[in-house]
Amino acid sequence: MSDTDRVRHDRVTEVRNLLEEMALDSGMTEGSFSSLGMLITDSSLAADEPALRAAHDGLRRLYGKVTRPGEDGHEDAKTMEQRGRLLGLIDVTFWSLRRLPSELQLNLDPHGHAARFLTEIAAEPGLSNAQLSERLGVDITEVSRVGRKLLASGVAWKSRQWRYNCWNITPRGAAYLEQAGLAGRGPAAK
Incomplete structure (x- = not known):
């Protein structure tokens, strides 16, 4: 495994671990959102499609969990804030995936x-x-x-x-x- 492949594999693992931690009731902290945001930024800059896909899919699952109404059918301020942050990160991963060179089909002519x-x-x-x-x-x-x-x-x-x-x-x-x-x-x- 090359160094680049190892870094990509480590980044995917780190994204998945962080999302698993966030899935726990007490896991969506300010620090976890910041850490995930930095991982997504690194993945986007490195054109790391597997890490971006793992983040995007995991965030969508997490959003589904957060959008379920509470026992009384109402949302509290904390849940609304978490939902907003998740939607923001889902948008960032979506647009990062769309901007990947493979998605853009640059296919540059070597002499162009x-x-x-x-x-x-x-x-x-x-x-x-x-x-x-x-x-x-x-x-x-x-x-x-x-x-x-x-x-x-x-x-x-x-x-x-x-x-x-x-x-x-x-x-x-x-x-x-x-x-x-x-x-x-x-x-x-x-």
Whole structure:
């Protein structure tokens, strides 16, 4: 088992254990919601589909348990708060699963602008639109268009330094490059 597979397996186990603990009557504490939120964030950034699926399915089961009315048929404030938190985490896992590269079907052409854009920023983080335009041999408008697509896919992110965009790859983007066999194809690999 590779290190990446081991980390993913450990994350899934941790998610399941935390959800089991939360299923107990006294298990839905502030700390358990925070811990699960951090695990979901890590899973989303690492494009860890098994952990996100385990979290999503477990949260839905937990929500079903919490939405059952009490003996008197009324909800107390604590139950309403727990239900709201669970719904929020269910939404986060749902949208994280939808943003996974496999779900987005990026299927980048290894010689296309998007794949070359990603490999360039993986090899040299912080490249500007102008630098990418020069390296890819395309117009700045094309760099902006491709960058917006990659940003929306969650595989690249940009920051502003002075008046310029600086592009970096996300952990999800690095995982996508590795899965697609494109890792190490930037200028550093030449």
